[in-house]
Every structure is written in structure tokens, then in C-alpha cells.
Amino acid sequence: MTSDSAAPAESARLRAEQVTLGYGDTVISRELDFAVDDREVTAIIGPNGCGKSTLLRALGRLLRPGAGRIVLDGRPIRSVPPREVARTVAVLPQSPQAPPGLAVADLVARGRHPHQSWYRQWSSADRAAVSHALELTGMLDCADRPLEQLSGGQRQRAWISMALAQQTDLLLLDEPTTFLDLAHQIEVLDLVRELNERHGRTVVMVLHDLNLAARYSHRLVAMSQGAVRAAGTAEEVLTPGLLAEVFGLRCAVIPDPVSGTPLVVPVGAHDTAPGTAATASGALGSQAD
CATH class of the missing domain: 3.40.50.300 (P-loop containing nucleotide triphosphate hydrolases)
Incomplete structure (x- = not known):
């Protein structure tokens, strides 16, 4: 609700x-x-x-x-x-x-800092945690590569790996x-x-x-x-009424043909396809409550 x-x-x-x-x-x-x-x-x-x-x-x-x-x-x-x-x-x-x-593995290793102290430095448990984080994100093959040589998606996976290593x-x-x-x-x-x-x-x-x-x-x-x-x-x-209130957005909301979840279709000032504005307005009226 x-x-x-x-x-x-x-x-x-x-x-x-x-x-x-x-x-x-x-x-x-x-x-x-x-x-x-x-x-x-x-x-x-x-x-x-x-x-x-x-x-x-x-x-x-x-x-x-x-x-x-x-x-x-x-x-x-x-x-x-x-x-x-x-x-x-x-x-x-x-x-x-x-x-x-900075290499990917060295970045991910920084996620182990909360588990270390002056009397407990790098250990086999740390190495295992880094390897497991890289495995979860599919980044093991990139462990030795510098971060700046990766694609955007790979870089984000590397950062998530660091968070997982915690x-x-x-x-x-x-x-x-x-x-x-x-x-x-x-x-x-x-x-x-x-x-x-x-x-x-x-x-x-x-x-x-x-x-x-x-x-x-x-x-x-x-x-x-x-x-x-x-x-x-x-x-x-994700109802048209709430989206209008929160975002100032006129839209229609329809089922996503792939996932079945709500799909927000914005309505712009220059949308002139037959029925588009009317459909969106109807959706606004029917779901505003």
C-alpha cells in the first residue's frame, strides 16, 4: 500500500x-x-x-x-x-x-579493511573473500587489469566487488x-x-x-x-497520479511486455499520435486516487 x-x-x-x-x-x-x-x-x-x-x-x-x-x-x-x-x-x-x-584485485582488496587491524593484516581469509567477490560479479578474468581499461559495466562490477568483499x-x-x-x-x-x-x-x-x-x-x-x-x-x-505529483510528469502506465511490471510512457507536449494524449489523460483520471 x-x-x-x-x-x-x-x-x-x-x-x-x-x-x-x-x-x-x-x-x-x-x-x-x-x-x-x-x-x-x-x-x-x-x-x-x-x-x-x-x-x-x-x-x-x-x-x-x-x-x-x-x-x-x-x-x-x-x-x-x-x-x-x-x-x-x-x-x-x-x-x-x-x-x-589501480588493478581490479587491489581495488576489491580495499573492501577487506574493516576486517583487518594492526595485529591482523592480510590473511588467507582475505584472499578467499576477494576471490569470491570477483567470482560473484564475473570479474575473475579482469583481476589484474587496471580499472581504467575496463568498460563502464565492468568498472561498476569491480566497485560492486569491492563492496561484496566487505x-x-x-x-x-x-x-x-x-x-x-x-x-x-x-x-x-x-x-x-x-x-x-x-x-x-x-x-x-x-x-x-x-x-x-x-x-x-x-x-x-x-x-x-x-x-x-x-x-x-x-x-x-507507479501510478499516473503519483508520477504527476512527484515528478510533474504526464504519462500513461501500461504493463511491460517483458516483465509484466508497470511501464511508464511519458507524454510530451508535442506528442501528436492519435489517442496518445487522451489515453494518458484517461489513465491520469482513472488512477489518480
Whole structure:
């Protein structure tokens, strides 16, 4: 069911409770509630600047709320040592950067830092974790290649490998398909679903493509102006009325012929195909409630 807020379920392993988020004097969200559904893929959608990435950063302990709290496994996340958080939650930010010439295996090895200390350096367990992460993402053959020599899809798989090497079961991915062509977007999102379905990873990702969000996620959370406007299945969230409210978008919503999930078809000012505007208007009227 859709709702104006995403009240944090007490059973959720990771949740935001009445958080106020922002940067300096700029407030992005006030009294925001959000809960991560365990062992599901959740996509956060919304227009640019609505607070999607800010929320993800707070969930990953990269941003301290001005008020309220983030709770991880029943404890306020700020009371949990950073190394322990990093063994539980892996965060992949937008457009991550690596030093020139860094090989894929060396990048992925950085994911083992939370498991090391001054008295426990590189071990056979670390090597096994790196190899397993590369195997999961299909990147073993690229282990010795410099990151900059890879395709966009391969680079994104390498970064996901680093997150997997942390051996967390919670993955927070901020726009994992940014700057990728459509084939590589599908490649990365197929991997996300495989990690969820075959390996039990809980995934929260920020996505801009509504149709891919619908196809690859169990749950959508729509944000606008720093607030959660709706949360539920793709069928519940991707309605013409809600998309008009959140994105200012006139559209029709039809079944995706491949997946059966909702397919958003935008209607532009210059669309003149017979019946297009009327169909979209009818859809707006019938589903606005």
C-alpha cells in the first residue's frame, strides 16, 4: 500500500526514525521515517535534489542526522564503532574514484579493511573473500587489469566487488547505473537481483530509470522535497497520479511486455499520435486516487 510516509518497522534491521538531514544550514529532510525491508531489493526514486542520496548517506553512517536517529540491528548507528558498521553495511557512492593504474584485485582488496587491524593484516581469509567477490560479479578474468581499461559495466562490477568483499549482507548503492549505456545498466541490475535472490543480500539503491526500478525491485519508495510520498510495490507506486505529483510528469502506465511490471510512457507536449494524449489523460483520471 502507498503511504505519505514510510514508518520504520521495529523489526527492520536498518531504519531511520524521525531524522532531519541536510548540509550546513541547508535542510533536505525533516522528521523522515524510512525502513529497509530485509532480504529485498528496494529502489528509492524521485526527482533530482529530493533527498534520495542524502538519505542513503545517512543510512550508511556517512552523514549525521541533525535530529532523530538511524538504527542498525536495534542500536543507534552512532553508538556502533565505524569498523563494525562497515562489516554490516556496504555503501557504494555515486561515481566513486580510484587512483590511476589501480588493478581490479587491489581495488576489491580495499573492501577487506574493516576486517583487518594492526595485529591482523592480510590473511588467507582475505584472499578467499576477494576471490569470491570477483567470482560473484564475473570479474575473475579482469583481476589484474587496471580499472581504467575496463568498460563502464565492468568498472561498476569491480566497485560492486569491492563492496561484496566487505562481506556485509546490507548493500546501499547510489545510482549504480549512472553513465552506463542500457546494456550495461541491465548487466549491473541483473547482478543486483542475483545477489539478492541467490545470496540473500538486502539491497537499497537509488535509481532514476522508473521502468528499471519497477522491473528489478521488490519495493519502491518515492521521494519528493525531502519527504517520502509513497512506498509499496511498483504497481502501487507507479501510478499516473503519483508520477504527476512527484515528478510533474504526464504519462500513461501500461504493463511491460517483458516483465509484466508497470511501464511508464511519458507524454510530451508535442506528442501528436492519435489517442496518445487522451489515453494518458484517461489513465491520469482513472488512477489518480
